[in-house]
Amino acid sequence: MNAEHATARQPYTSPLGDERSARFTRWLTRTQMSVRDHVGEFVRDRCRAELDPRGFSLPGQLMLEFASGGKGVRSVFVYLGWLCGGTGESEPALRAAASAELLHAFALLQDDVMDESPLRRGRPSTHRRLAAWHRDRGLSGSSDRFGESAAILLADLFLVWAERMLRESGVGAAALERAWPRYDAMRSELAVGQLADLTNDAALVPTVDAVLDIARRKSGNYTVRRPLELGAAMAGCDDTVMTLLGEYGEAIGEAFQLRDDLLGVFGDPATTGKPLGDDIRERKATTVIALADQLAGPTDRARLRALWAAESIDDRGVALAQTVIADSGARQHAEQMIQARVEQAHRSLDSADLDSSVADALRRMALLCTHRRH
Amino acid sequence: MNAEHATARQPYTSPLGDERSARFTRWLTRTQMSVRDHVGEFVRDRCRAELDPRGFSLPGQLMLEFASGGKGVRSVFVYLGWLCGGTGESEPALRAAASAELLHAFALLQDDVMDESPLRRGRPSTHRRLAAWHRDRGLSGSSDRFGESAAILLADLFLVWAERMLRESGVGAAALERAWPRYDAMRSELAVGQLADLTNDAALVPTVDAVLDIARRKSGNYTVRRPLELGAAMAGCDDTVMTLLGEYGEAIGEAFQLRDDLLGVFGDPATTGKPLGDDIRERKATTVIALADQLAGPTDRARLRALWAAESIDDRGVALAQTVIADSGARQHAEQMIQARVEQAHRSLDSADLDSSVADALRRMALLCTHRRH
Numbered sequence: 001m002n003a004e005h006a007t008a009r010q011p012y013t014s015p016l017g018d019e020r021s022a023r024f025t026r027w028l029t030r031t032q033m034s035v036r037d038h039v040g041e042f043v044r045d046r047c048r049a050e051l052d053p054r055g056f057s058l059p060g061q062l063m064l065e066f067a068s069g070g071k072g073v074r075s076v077f078v079y080l081g082w083l084c085g086g087t088g089e090s091e092p093a094l095r096a097a098a099s100a101e102l103l104h105a106f107a108l109l110q111d112d113v114m115d116e117s118p119l120r121r122g123r124p125s126t127h128r129r130l131a132a133w134h135r136d137r138g139l140s141g142s143s144d145r146f147g148e149s150a151a152i153l154l155a156d157l158f159l160v161w162a163e164r165m166l167r168e169s170g171v172g173a174a175a176l177e178r179a180w181p182r183y184d185a186m187r188s189e190l191a192v193g194q195l196a197d198l199t200n201d202a203a204l205v206p207t208v209d210a211v212l213d214i215a216r217r218k219s220g221n222y223t224v225r226r227p228l229e230l231g232a233a234m235a236g237c238d239d240t241v242m243t244l245l246g247e248y249g250e251a252i253g254e255a256f257q258l259r260d261d262l263l264g265v266f267g268d269p270a271t272t273g274k275p276l277g278d279d280i281r282e283r284k285a286t287t288v289i290a291l292a293d294q295l296a297g298p299t300d301r302a303r304l305r306a307l308w309a310a311e312s313i314d315d316r317g318v319a320l321a322q323t324v325i326a327d328s329g330a331r332q333h334a335e336q337m338i339q340a341r342v343e344q345a346h347r348s349l350d351s352a353d354l355d356s357s358v359a360d361a362l363r364r365m366a367l368l369c370t371h372r373r374h
Numbered sequence: 375m376n377a378e379h380a381t382a383r384q385p386y387t388s389p390l391g392d393e394r395s396a397r398f399t400r401w402l403t404r405t406q407m408s409v410r411d412h413v414g415e416f417v418r419d420r421c422r423a424e425l426d427p428r429g430f431s432l433p434g435q436l437m438l439e440f441a442s443g444g445k446g447v448r449s450v451f452v453y454l455g456w457l458c459g460g461t462g463e464s465e466p467a468l469r470a471a472a473s474a475e476l477l478h479a480f481a482l483l484q485d486d487v488m489d490e491s492p493l494r495r496g497r498p499s500t501h502r503r504l505a506a507w508h509r510d511r512g513l514s515g516s517s518d519r520f521g522e523s524a525a526i527l528l529a530d531l532f533l534v535w536a537e538r539m540l541r542e543s544g545v546g547a548a549a550l551e552r553a554w555p556r557y558d559a560m561r562s563e564l565a566v567g568q569l570a571d572l573t574n575d576a577a578l579v580p581t582v583d584a585v586l587d588i589a590r591r592k593s594g595n596y597t598v599r600r601p602l603e604l605g606a607a608m609a610g611c612d613d614t615v616m617t618l619l620g621e622y623g624e625a626i627g628e629a630f631q632l633r634d635d636l637l638g639v640f641g642d643p644a645t646t647g648k649p650l651g652d653d654i655r656e657r658k659a660t661t662v663i664a665l666a667d668q669l670a671g672p673t674d675r676a677r678l679r680a681l682w683a684a685e686s687i688d689d690r691g692v693a694l695a696q697t698v699i700a701d702s703g704a705r706q707h708a709e710q711m712i713q714a715r716v717e718q719a720h721r722s723l724d725s726a727d728l729d730s731s732v733a734d735a736l737r738r739m740a741l742l743c744t745h746r747r748h
């Protein structure tokens with residue numbers, strides 16, 4: 001808990017070092033802390049009302065930890081979308097934005113069950129901890145099965161609570177009316193994207209286009225573009241701003257996912273909180289793997305494909321795959337793709353008529369999301 | 375599909391045979407068909423917008439079948455709650471009521487995964503059909519795992535769509551404003567109730583009180599009481615009507631669950647669509663099992679408990695349990711409990727100042743829910 005909080009509370013380190021940067025960092029830290037406070041307050045209230053009376057202390061504790069353990073990227077983007085409307089800072093809008101953490105918690109809990117992930121943020125994943133609870137009590141039946149089912153139910157609660165937190169945020173009926181169609185679309189897209197991911201998780205190394213398509217629709221849209229659009233819709237932004245945010249969001253969403261994919265292959269477990277080479281071990285269909293398959297010579301490509309087709313990948317296999325991927329040039333290629341997307345997003349902002357401090361914050365968020373170590 | 379539709383379209387057979395009964399039956403059939411139409415239209419639209427463009431034809435087809443395959447009990451209760459408001463029949467209210475089928479579809483899909491149920495309504499359950507699709511395509515990884523994960527994602531879509539259908543039903547902002555707190559409470563109660571069920575699914579035969587508590591909070595509340603209250607809240611009913619519907623709903627919800635539990639032990643697979651003695655095989659914590667444990671003599675009780683503590687229960691075990699349960703008098707006792715609850719619900723209605731045709735419909739629904747064969 002302590003180590004996790006220390007990581008979570010520390011904002012991204014901005015690569016720009018001037019006075020504006022310091023101002024942005026203060027704003028971001030304050031916003032992230034407010035998001036965490038709002039989420040904590042809401043989840044504690046709901047636990048008190050819905051879980052405590054039934055004697056469920058562990059589920060509530062896990063939910064509180066989980067919901068407030070993130071970096072709040074999605075909430076920050078919802079709030080930046082809101083600020084594009086020009087009506088200035090607003091506590092209700094911040095509360096509405098913070099509800100994105102609960103939606104994200106829903107998605108992560110379910111993903112971890114479906115991927116059978118043992119770890120999340122460097123600790124045993126929620127279904128594992130629920131399974132351990134079942135085992136410790138000596139309850140009958142499969143503890144693993146219990147852990148997975150219970151985690152799915154906590155995810156359900158997160159999904160319901162997320163929408164409730166948004167509805168009860170106080171942003172007003174007109175803002176909500178504008179938000180719902182986008183909110184519904186985002187939630188459906190999330191489930192449908194995950195479904196596409198599951199049907200794609202084959203023994204074959206995927207193509208770059210197929211993977212980028214998933215990345216765009218699933219993680220990218222849902223991390224940057226949809227949150228931004230949701231906030232902007234709440235604020236009543238016009239079509240010009242919506243289009244611009246859509247372009248920015250799509251580019252940075254893809255770059256965010258490319259960074260995630262690089263971290264999944266080369267990331268340091270000490271900062272990612274995930275095992276070394278996790279995406280290789282799980283044979284995830286990621287951009288970096290697809291790029292390596294495209295760029296590698298025939299021998300290395302054959303090696304990579306053989307690994308993917310094997311029953312399982314051990315530590316030696318992970319090391320081999322890392323070498324093949326690095327030698328193929330996929331790493332630099334992915335870095336170039338990230339760079340190109342950041343530049344494109346910055347160009348989109350140049351053409352826009354946004355409040356200068358909001359545009360500045362969006363520029364800096366683009367860098368933070370794409371130059372990070374976890 | 376044909377057999378299922380034939381069953382589903384046929385309304386409950388009312389045990390009362392006069393002119394009012396015929397009128398009620400016509401009303402119920404019409405309402406059930408409208409519910410089915412609204413659900414079908416909504417789900418088809420959503421599939422066209424969200425699933426078809428991604429090439430997901432099977433998931434959409436399964437969702438359409440699933441959502442329109444039920445008897446519409448919950449929707450009918452929401453609509454009866456609405457009619458208690460005295461403003462008469464309303465197509466938007468009926469559409470709002472029909473959204474309850476999508477919420478129910480969400481719950482059933484998830485339950486079937488968690489219970490590892492092979493069948494639903496006499497056909498392979500959704501996760502099984504999705505697993506078969508995966509297997510037929512020769513995709514890599516565990517087909518069973520894929521089927522379960524995909525079914526959970528379709529359940530997510532149902533949960534999101536249910537709320538959207540209610541929000542877009544056209545009942546108006548004030549009605550929705552009154553409905554949301556109850557809607558949220560119902561959804562949370564559903565997840566928390568299922569969590570309680572999982573922690574209770576032990577090798578020990580449960581006590582009657584514990585099981586009735588779960589029955590009340592989970593299935594009962596969610597089948598009768600909460601739907602009625604939701605509809606009544608939409609219609610703006612006063613506290614007197616709310617209290618009365620709460621009493622009626624609690625009594626009939628419990629009786630509904632008691633009937634379900636009897637069918638789970640003694641039901642005919644031809645009408646239930648579930649394997650014979652399904653609840654015994656799965657060692658479910660049901661009222662009927664708990665009653666048998668309470669009422670049986672020492673020898674029979676020991677037999678029952680030994681069965682429950684065993685690794686698995688085969689056909690002989692099911693037959694033995696059925697005999698023990700029947701001999702214990704649990705069956706008659708459960709029938710008496712059902713009868714007492716129906717009478718209590720009828721008494722609650724006597725004291726109320728409701729439109730006579732609505733009160734009559736509630737009386738008849740009480741009988742239909744508690745005297746059914748599937």
